[in-house]
Amino acid sequence: MKRLLYIIILLICGGIGTPIVGQINTERVMSIGRNALQFEDYVLSIQYFNQIIKFKPYWADPYFYRAVAKLNLDDYRGAEADATECIMRNPYFNNVFYLRGVVRQNMFNYEGAIADYKEALMHSPANRELLNNLAIAYVQAEQYEAADSAYNELVKAYPSYAPAYVTRGQFYLLCGDTIAARADYDKAITLNKNMADAYVLRAMLAVKNNDDLAEALQDMDAAVRLEPKRADYYINRALVKYYCDDLRGAMSDYDYAQLLDPSSVMTYYNRGLLRAQVGERNRAVEDFTEVIKREPHNYMAILNRAILYDLLGKYDEAIADFDAVLEVYPEYAEAMFSRSEAKRKSGDARGGERDFEMAVKLQEEQKKNPQLVVQASEKASDNIKARQESDNNINKYDRLMVYDEDLAQVFEPKYESKVRGRVQDRNVMVSLQPIFLLSYYERPNELRHSNIYSDELDRLNEQRAFAHLLVITNEEALLEPSQITEHFASVIEYGKAIEEGRGNDLLNYLGRSLDLMLLQDYSEAMQDIEVVIKQSPKFMLAYFQRAALRYKNLEYQRAEAALNNESAATPIGGVLPTQLDNVRMQYELILQDLTQAIDLSPRFAYAYYNRANIKFALERTEEAIADYNEALRLQSDMADAYFNRGLAYIKLGQIAQGRADISRAGELGIMAAYNLLKRLEE
Numbered sequence: 001m002k003r004l005l006y007i008i009i010l011l012i013c014g015g016i017g018t019p020i021v022g023q024i025n026t027e028r029v030m031s032i033g034r035n036a037l038q039f040e041d042y043v044l045s046i047q048y049f050n051q052i053i054k055f056k057p058y059w060a061d062p063y064f065y066r067a068v069a070k071l072n073l074d075d076y077r078g079a080e081a082d083a084t085e086c087i088m089r090n091p092y093f094n095n096v097f098y099l100r101g102v103v104r105q106n107m108f109n110y111e112g113a114i115a116d117y118k119e120a121l122m123h124s125p126a127n128r129e130l131l132n133n134l135a136i137a138y139v140q141a142e143q144y145e146a147a148d149s150a151y152n153e154l155v156k157a158y159p160s161y162a163p164a165y166v167t168r169g170q171f172y173l174l175c176g177d178t179i180a181a182r183a184d185y186d187k188a189i190t191l192n193k194n195m196a197d198a199y200v201l202r203a204m205l206a207v208k209n210n211d212d213l214a215e216a217l218q219d220m221d222a223a224v225r226l227e228p229k230r231a232d233y234y235i236n237r238a239l240v241k242y243y244c245d246d247l248r249g250a251m252s253d254y255d256y257a258q259l260l261d262p263s264s265v266m267t268y269y270n271r272g273l274l275r276a277q278v279g280e281r282n283r284a285v286e287d288f289t290e291v292i293k294r295e296p297h298n299y300m301a302i303l304n305r306a307i308l309y310d311l312l313g314k315y316d317e318a319i320a321d322f323d324a325v326l327e328v329y330p331e332y333a334e335a336m337f338s339r340s341e342a343k344r345k346s347g348d349a350r351g352g353e354r355d356f357e358m359a360v361k362l363q364e365e366q367k368k369n370p371q372l373v374v375q376a377s378e379k380a381s382d383n384i385k386a387r388q389e390s391d392n393n394i395n396k397y398d399r400l401m402v403y404d405e406d407l408a409q410v411f412e413p414k415y416e417s418k419v420r421g422r423v424q425d426r427n428v429m430v431s432l433q434p435i436f437l438l439s440y441y442e443r444p445n446e447l448r449h450s451n452i453y454s455d456e457l458d459r460l461n462e463q464r465a466f467a468h469l470l471v472i473t474n475e476e477a478l479l480e481p482s483q484i485t486e487h488f489a490s491v492i493e494y495g496k497a498i499e500e501g502r503g504n505d506l507l508n509y510l511g512r513s514l515d516l517m518l519l520q521d522y523s524e525a526m527q528d529i530e531v532v533i534k535q536s537p538k539f540m541l542a543y544f545q546r547a548a549l550r551y552k553n554l555e556y557q558r559a560e561a562a563l564n565n566e567s568a569a570t571p572i573g574g575v576l577p578t579q580l581d582n583v584r585m586q587y588e589l590i591l592q593d594l595t596q597a598i599d600l601s602p603r604f605a606y607a608y609y610n611r612a613n614i615k616f617a618l619e620r621t622e623e624a625i626a627d628y629n630e631a632l633r634l635q636s637d638m639a640d641a642y643f644n645r646g647l648a649y650i651k652l653g654q655i656a657q658g659r660a661d662i663s664r665a666g667e668l669g670i671m672a673a674y675n676l677l678k679r680l681e682e
Contacts, residue, residue: 026052026059034065035556036520041478042069044520047488060090064099071103079103097123098130105133110141128158132167139171147171162192169201178209196226200236207243216240228671231261232403238270239386239402247274265291266389269301270400281308299325300397303335310338315346329394333362432647433640433670434474435613436606437548438514438541440466441483442473454604456541465507466514472606474640479518487515506535510542513549522553540600544607547593551614554586590614605634609641612648621648639668646676 033048046069052062067082083100086093101116117134124130131154138147151168158164169184182205188198203219206212220237227233238253254271257264272287285308291301306321322339326332340355387396389403438457454472461469467490479487494512497503513528526549532542594611597604612627628645631638646661659677666673 026056030061030065032519032521033062037065037069038556039520040072041520042072043481044479044484045069047484058089060086060093060096063089064093064096067096067099067103071099071106074106076103076107080107092123094123095120098127098133101130101133101137105137105140108140110137113137114141114143126157128154128161128164131157132161132164135164135171136167139167139174144171144175160191162188162195162198165191166195166198166201169198173205178205181205194226196223196230196233199223199226200233203240204236207240213240213244217244225677229260231257231264231267234260235264235266235270236403239400242274242400243385247278250274251278263294265294265298266401266403268294269298272301272304273398273400276304276308281312284308285312297328299328300392300394303394303397306335306342307338310342310345313345315342318342319346325394331362331366332394333359333366334395336362432613432616432644435548435551435610436472436474437476437517437552438470438545439473439476439518440468440470440514441477441479441518442471443475443477454541454601454606456539456601460541463507465504466511470514484519487518490515491519506532506539509535513545517549517552520556522549522556525549526553538600540597540604540607543593543597543600544604544610547590547597547610550586550590550593551610554583554590584618587614587618603634605631605638605641608634609638609644612641613644616644616648621651624648625652637668639665639670642668643670643673646673 029048030052033045033052036042036045036048046066049062049066049069052059053066056062063082063086067079067086070076070079070082080100080103083096083103086096087100090096097116097120101113101120104110104116105113114134114137117130117137120130121127121134131150135147135150135154138144138150148171151164151171154161154164155168165184165188169181169188172178172180172184182202185198185202185205188195189202192198199219199222203216203223206216206219217237217240220233220240223233224230224237234253234257238250238257241247241250241253251271251274254267254274257267258271261267268287268290272284272291275281275284275287285305288301288305288308291298292305295301302321303325306318306325309315309318309321319339319342322335322342325335326339329335336355336359340352340359342352343349343355344352385399386402387393387399389401457470457472460466467486491512494508494515497508498505498512502508509528509531513525513532516522516525516528526546529542529546529549532539533546536542591611591614594607594614597607598611601607608627608631612624612631615621615624615627625645625648628641628648631641632645635641642661643665646658646665649655649658649661662673662676666677
């Protein structure tokens with residue numbers, strides 16, 4: 001097995017040529033690649049599929065799976081090419097026309113998408129997602145009669161399919177029928193109270209039509225509770241609050257949106273306007289400066305900053321910003337008047353007088369001949385408090401930005417497949433927060449701050465035994481391409497060190513196990529960690545890590561079963577009843593490892609937490625609560641333990657205790673808690 005692994009890694013690193021084909025277990029490489037794909041590590045999965053294609057170019061499968069990965073990475077041209085290659089090799093490959101239709105739709109090739117969807121429907125005529133995508137493609141191709149017919153067919157065949165009403169509502173809105181659009185949004189929400197998009201669209205329609213703003217705010221509250229990680233939802237809710245004259249509430253939502261998406265120009269711009277309105281001028285300047293850093297030619301932000309600098313008495317800075325605006329809009333009289341005043345206050349009376357005279361002259365000329373006014377500097381004639389993102393009318397500089405009314409943006413084609421997304425999270429309304437494990441990387445999360453301590457972890461890191469510091473995390477980060485290359489090479493280097501007897505044997509096996517885990521080859525990683533345990537039976541973190549690897553490997557096996565259509569809904573993790581004995585046996589082995597870790601380090605909270613998760617999966621709910629209790633006794637701010645203990649209480653019918661724990665988890669930064677609290681209220 002190790003020999004096979006080295007061959008695979010060397011191939012990926014480009015170190016071995018084609019004569020080695022016969023030694024490659026392509027089924028195993030395919031399995032690892034699909035595993036990486038199932039767990040959303042798209043870049044890594046592509047590396048594995050590349051090797052299958054290199055040595056078995058006549059196979060259709062790797063082209064299909066690589067196309068799925070590329071679609072998720074927004075490489076539409078590459079995904080289309082791979083889907084086409086798959087079709088050339090096997091035109092009956094399940095879902096390949098469906099996949100290529102989605103890709104082409106994302107490439108604005110609507111006619112090509114329509115043709116692919118029609119072909120796919122010949123193979124899967126009852127696929128409602130396919131029918132919905134076809135209707136969307138007709139809308140985008142401006143074939144409105146065909147779209148109307150497709151939607152009518154869809155809702156007739158699937159009257160309870162809420163997404164159809166959402167996209168048909170957008171179609172009606174595009175056609176100017178706001179009453180029909182509102183009716184479809186209402187229908188979607190009636191069918192599925194957890195459909196966040198429907199609430200948002202209904203709220204934005206109410207704002208646009210100046211309808212009941214209180215109801216619009218309730219809709220946005222519902223959307224935010226359902227999908228608390230969507231920065232654009234907070235931006236939309238801030239707009240509704242602004243229309244309700246709740247400036248502080250709007251700013252609070254912009255603050256949260258900025259945490260979720262620090263790159264959002266709209267967030268900084270709108271918050272800057274509101275800060276200026278409530279007198280927080282210095283902070284408003286900071287926001288407009290952030291906008292200008294990201295968009296150096298955003299002259300509305302520059303104009304706003306110029307006005308604020310003038311109010312703050314920073315006349316040189318204000319004049320510099322007015323200069324920038326007037327260079328692009330030389331006929332913008334109001335900016336000329338403002339610059340004249342800033343120059344006068346800075347002591348440049350002569351310059352101020354010249355600007356004043358020029359501004360007066362511009363106004364007089366514009367009164368005589370309005371055609372001289374460029375479109376971008378025309379006076380805003382409406383009374384709307386907001387402007388669309390793409391509206392560059394400089395006179396609207398003091399209006400909040402809103403997303404463009406590009407209805408095509410909401411017509412996002414969906415590709416529903418077992419190979420997209422985490423299998424263990426599918427078809428469940430709520431899932432446990434995941435287990436913790438050793439890794440080099442974790443996703444940054446400004447809402448939740450890591451506070452994990454372990455004597456053994458500190459000692460390992462003090463030795464500088466590995467290329468990166470180790471962390472204990474349950475928020476694993478996906479590898480960048482350079483990191484994938486690094487860890488493939490590291491596996492090879494550890495293998496050579498072990499064969500040659502170089503370095504610390506235990507650390508070599510542990511290091512290679514960590515690399516293999518990051519490359520999602522869990523069975524091989526487990527073999528190495530078992531060597532570590534044999535060499536150091538008192539090494540607590542080795543048992544902790546082996547338990548995590550066993551759990552990951554079990555997830556992988558379940559995902560493979562799902563891909564092969566072997567799974568069904570069962571009490572434990574989505575496996576067939578015939579597989580339950582094996583699953584329970586694996587869970588028991590995991591429990592043994594975690595119990596051993598606890599015996600070796602009774603104050604290590606994360607072993608209790610992981611063991612609680614396994615007991616929960618085994619429906620030993622009261623025992624799970626006891627372990628969550630111990631984890632929280634040892635570390636009182638462990639948000640994940642509060643969340644999972646809350647789920648355990650709810651499962652036992654102790655709703656009040658469960659709600660309290662879920663609320664505490666939300667306070668500590670688990671945004672999914674608010675989604676769950678919303679559902680508990682309904």
